[in-house]
Amino acid sequence: MKDVKAQKDIKNMKEMEDIKKMKDIKDKLDKLPVDIKLRAVDRLKIHIMRQKYGYFSRLCLLLSLIGPGILVMIADNDAGGVITYAQTGSIFGLGFFIPFMVLMLPVAYIVQEMTVRLGAVTHRGHAEMIWKRYGKFWGAFSLADLVIANILTLITEFIGITLGMQFFGVSPVVSSMIALVVVFSIQLFLRYYTWEWISLSIAALNLVFVPLVFFVPHLHWNAVADSFKTWHISGGVSSLFIYVVLANLGTTIAPWMLFFQQSSVVDKGLTVKDIRDGQIDTFLGSFFMVLVAIAIVIITGSVVHGVQGSSNMSIDQILHIISIKMGIVPMKLFALGLIEAGLIATIAISASTSWAAGEALGWPKSINLPPLQGWYFYLPGLISVLIAGGVVLIPNIPLGFLNLTVQVVASIFMPAAMLFLLMLLNDKEIMGEHINKKWQNISAFIIVGFLIIMNGLYGITVVFPHMFGR
Amino acid sequence: MTLDNKKIKNGREDRMIKKLNNSKPQNGTNLEEDWDNFVQEEGLIDYNKIPLKRAEIKGWVKFAFWFLRIYIVIMIVLVIVGFSRIH
Numbered sequence: 001m002k003d004v005k006a007q008k009d010i011k012n013m014k015e016m017e018d019i020k021k022m023k024d025i026k027d028k029l030d031k032l033p034v035d036i037k038l039r040a041v042d043r044l045k046i047h048i049m050r051q052k053y054g055y056f057s058r059l060c061l062l063l064s065l066i067g068p069g070i071l072v073m074i075a076d077n078d079a080g081g082v083i084t085y086a087q088t089g090s091i092f093g094l095g096f097f098i099p100f101m102v103l104m105l106p107v108a109y110i111v112q113e114m115t116v117r118l119g120a121v122t123h124r125g126h127a128e129m130i131w132k133r134y135g136k137f138w139g140a141f142s143l144a145d146l147v148i149a150n151i152l153t154l155i156t157e158f159i160g161i162t163l164g165m166q167f168f169g170v171s172p173v174v175s176s177m178i179a180l181v182v183v184f185s186i187q188l189f190l191r192y193y194t195w196e197w198i199s200l201s202i203a204a205l206n207l208v209f210v211p212l213v214f215f216v217p218h219l220h221w222n223a224v225a226d227s228f229k230t231w232h233i234s235g236g237v238s239s240l241f242i243y244v245v246l247a248n249l250g251t252t253i254a255p256w257m258l259f260f261q262q263s264s265v266v267d268k269g270l271t272v273k274d275i276r277d278g279q280i281d282t283f284l285g286s287f288f289m290v291l292v293a294i295a296i297v298i299i300t301g302s303v304v305h306g307v308q309g310s311s312n313m314s315i316d317q318i319l320h321i322i323s324i325k326m327g328i329v330p331m332k333l334f335a336l337g338l339i340e341a342g343l344i345a346t347i348a349i350s351a352s353t354s355w356a357a358g359e360a361l362g363w364p365k366s367i368n369l370p371p372l373q374g375w376y377f378y379l380p381g382l383i384s385v386l387i388a389g390g391v392v393l394i395p396n397i398p399l400g401f402l403n404l405t406v407q408v409v410a411s412i413f414m415p416a417a418m419l420f421l422l423m424l425l426n427d428k429e430i431m432g433e434h435i436n437k438k439w440q441n442i443s444a445f446i447i448v449g450f451l452i453i454m455n456g457l458y459g460i461t462v463v464f465p466h467m468f469g470r
Numbered sequence: 471m472t473l474d475n476k477k478i479k480n481g482r483e484d485r486m487i488k489k490l491n492n493s494k495p496q497n498g499t500n501l502e503e504d505w506d507n508f509v510q511e512e513g514l515i516d517y518n519k520i521p522l523k524r525a526e527i528k529g530w531v532k533f534a535f536w537f538l539r540i541y542i543v544i545m546i547v548l549v550i551v552g553f554s555r556i557h
Contacts, residue, residue: 022487028505029483036514037483043512044486047501048493123513124522132522193482271512362518412545419534427525452541459545463552 034373035366038191039269046274065277066284067196068264071348072112072257073285074203077292078345079160080153080406081251082209082338083315085293088244089300090310090318094223095232097248097301101293102228104252109286110447111253111418112261114425114436116278119265121434126262128359130420133427142420143360145413147384150256150353152406154388157349160342162392163315167335176389183346183385187354187378188371192267195367199347205340207288208333209295215330216302224298239466240311246458253451255410255417256352263355267366272434299326299334346385354381411459415452422448 029037049061077085088097115126122129127146131139158176165175190198213219226232233241261282270278303325304310304318313321315338323331351367357380358365369377391397422444425436436444490501501508509515527535 018491022484022491025487025490025501025505026484029487032509032514033516036516040509040512040514041483041486043514044490044501047508047512048486048489051493123515123517128517129522133525134527135524269512269514364516364518408549412542412549415541416538419538423525423531423534429523429525456541456545460548460552463549463555 033364034370035364035368038193038368039267039366042193043269046269050273062277062280065268065270065274066281067200068261068268068270069112069116069278069281069283069285070288071196071199071203071264071285071344072261073108073282073289074206074292075260075345075348076108076251076254076257077206077289077341078153078157078251078349079164079338079342080156081293082160082296082341084247084251085296086300086304086315086318087313088248089297089302090304090307090313091240091244092234093301093305094220094298095227095230095234095301097244097297098224098227098294099231100245100248101290101297104248104293105286105290106443107249107447107451108252108289109283110440110443111421111451112257112282112286113279114421114440114444115258115262116265116270116282117275117431117434118421118424119262120270120272120275120278121431123266123271125266125355125359125365126259126417126421127356129262129424129430131360133424133430134420138416138420139360142413142416143356145409145416146255146259146356147353147380149254149406149409149413150349151384151387152402152409153254153256154346154349154384155391155402156406157342157346158388158392160338161346164335164337164339164342167319167332173393176393179343179346180385180389182343183350184382186347187350187367187381190367192367196264196268199344202340202347203344206292206337206344208337208340209292209299212326212330212333212337213295213298215326216299217325219298219302234305235311239461242457243461243465246454246461249451249454250410250458253414253418255413256349258417258421259356260348260352263352263359263365267355267368275434346388350381350385352381353384354378357381408459408462411455411462414455418448418451 029040032040046061046064049057049064118129119125124132127139127143130142158179161179162172162175165178166172170178186195186198235241265278299322300318304313304321307321309317319331319334322334354377355365357363358377363377364374365377366374371378422436422441425431425444426441428435525531
């Protein structure tokens with residue numbers, strides 16, 4: 001009898017001790033600012049997972065750490081990107097652009113991987129690093145460029161959303177309103193952990209283009225395989241070909257992506273211990289991005305290419321031909337992919353605006369901030385979404401001119417953003433042992449140099465369209 | 471004690487603390503004792519309050535800045551010329 005009582009007492013004491021320990025940690029958490037407290041809870045989860053060994057635990061840890069890389073790459077397949085890939089396929093068919101898209105994988109990976117290391121080591125976003133390391137002028141220049149480019153890009157996302165929704169019988173006003181409500185709700189009412197998972201779930205819809213390939217009637221897989229051997233350019237090298245190469249490069253890396261992934265890595269709370277997982281995340285994202293791009297090129301390259309006027313078709317016309325040749329359901333799925341592309345990019349781009357403004361101006365900057373407490377953090381991103389959602393409804397708006405301006409602003413801004421990235425990654429004072437290695441610098445300099453030349457050429461060709469002949 | 475128990479049971483934060491309490495540290499890290507180290511390692515700090523030194527502009531970085539300035543000026547001139555031709 002005494003033994004039972006003694007055991008009970010020991011159990012009670014242990015329970016009390018456990019509760020005291022838990023309360024201690026809870027008190028310590030409560031002392032942190034609210035955004036950091038929520039991040040600390042997420043990091044506690046990672047800490048617990050690190051205590052476990054085995055392949056399954058390692059996989060669970062990886063799944064908890066991935067997010068920013070996949071999100072940024074899928075969001076890069078935005079409405080403008082989907083339209084560019086669709087037009088690329090319809091103009092050039094199955095040939096050069098399929099292996100070309102595969103080449104974009106290392107390009108995207110090498111550039112974006114640097115943002116993971118920079119964010120994990122410094123715990124600061126790209127805008128903050130430029131502002132504080134290189135002064136107010138370059139900080140303000142980068143922020144202003146980013147905000148302008150983001151607003152203009154958001155307009156193209158809303159064009160994609162309203163256009164795609166029209167195929168479901170929804171008017172532009174209603175679709176713009178729906179998109180605004182969805183984006184506002186996601187940004188304001190979700191904290192980072194749920195925000196990331198909801199965004200990733202929306203991003204998963206981007207993969208809708210991949211199964212669509214199997215609905216292509218009489219698809220010649222041999223032609224797809226041959227494209228890797230021949231790199232055949234339908235119609236040969238022309239000014240149109242150069243323009244399309246530059247447009248595809250332009251959609252592979254956009255300025256907002258550098259800012260987004262670094263800030264996202266910081267807000268998620270990744271540390272130097274998580275760099276490896278961040279790299280896997282970025283690789284997976286690059287892989288999905290390229291997979292979707294190739295799928296779109298295969299679809300339109302097989303179905304639309306060769307149809308009269310295929311070298312100069314709008315996305316409406318491309319969708320119309322898809323519905324004739326593949327059926328209504330594949331066409332609607334394609335339109336759904338376009339809507340999703342616009343929506344996920346709107347979420348990512350508006351978040352990048354908010355993060356960058358917060359970082360540059362020294363505000364608390366986290367999606368973990370409750371809306372009432374951090375309204376000024378959310379404001380820049382939401383205002384830019386509101387402007388884009390409104391502008392797209394203006395009748396007879398010069399959309400072509402807007403698109404052109406986006407490309408020009410990006411081509412001016414991109415070299416600056418990438419050079420800052422390279423400078424920061426070679427800054428031993430802040431990067432320590434995580435500084436770029438020799439091979440990383442060689443590959444990064446080649447890619448960044450190539451992108452700078454191509455971006456400059458692209459900017460020039462959009463304002464001087466006949467520079468490379470007619 | 472019942473009240474405390476209820477308090478600890480609710481929410482993601484509490485679930486995480488409970489899990490932490492149930493997990494057996496294998497690498498010797500004990501958060502109750504090493505909280506400050508955990509906060510430091512995980513970067514759970516307000517970095518706005520930590521000043522960042524301005525970079526010294528020398529060597530190839532100086533060259534990169536000049537390249538940027540020239541690139542931007544050339545691009546802006548080209549854009550102005552191009553846009554004025556469009557309209």
